């Protein structure tokens with residue numbers, strides 16, 4: 001009989017290996033700068049995974065984002081790792097044994113971030129945070145992104161799952177989109193403005209809900225989301241995201257970075273350049 005507790009590694013593509021490298025490089029630079037300024041800076045991994053994955057390419061075991069963060073020197077003041085999957089948190093707990101400053105949560109990050117974790121990154125407490133928002137699909141609530149921007153203390157990396165969005169929501173025939181799929185995107189995007197942004201409106205063409213609307217390209221949707229991070233969430237420094245592509249050159253997701261600091265943006269632009 002199969003063991004229900006047996007842990008199987010997630011298999012990750014080359015695009016995820018690149019994402020891990022980008023985040024690792026920035027976390028290292030971030031820690032050096034923050035330590036020099038005397039801040040209490042924390043690392044938050046909201047969709048942490050189990051800490052180790054298998055490469056799709058060659059079956060190698062690859063350290064995940066939380067394990068990479070634990071290796072950063074100087075270390076972060078605190079680590080907060082969240083995953084809704086109990087097996088992932090159990091697997092991760094083995095990697096963090098004996099570390100008092102690591103907090104594990106087997107919960108939905110959309111609740112735990114707002115209620116328990118973000119309050120530990122208050123400006124008035126002289127705290128700062130680096131937060132990784134890396135869902136596989138549309139599992140994130142805009143309220144989390146907006147609150148991170150409002151706090152003014154948090155830098156985020158954000159995975160915008162364009163493949164999930166294209167497959168389930170931004171269909172060429174908008175009449176075929178299921179209501180709950182559209183609602184998932186609205187929750188991630190923060191309001192319904194994605195409908196008009198993602199389809200060309202022309203006096204000759206009917207609008208959303210009819211089958212003749214013209215779907216816009218990924219780049220239009222990605223740029224509109226970048227603008228929302230700036231004008232609605234209140235991040236002042238948001239470079240163009242890096243499109244993470246699979247072997248067939250299809251974009252799986254966009255990796256965004258958002259911060260309040262120009263210097264942070266320059267560091268990330270520099271890192272992005274190496275992978276574009």
Ligand SMILES: C[S@@+](CC[C@H](N)C(=O)[O-])C[C@H]1O[C@@H](n2cnc3c(N)ncnc32)[C@H](O)[C@@H]1O
Pocket residue numbers: 020046047048049050051052063064065066082083084085088107108109110132134135136139
């Ligand atoms: C892309 S993986 C994370 C990989 C990890 N960041 C890394 O690079 O090593 C996404 C993870 O999010 C978890 N997840 C999905 N929905 C979630 C939610 N609402 N709250 C917390 N974790 C969630 C999944 O169980 C999965 O482990």
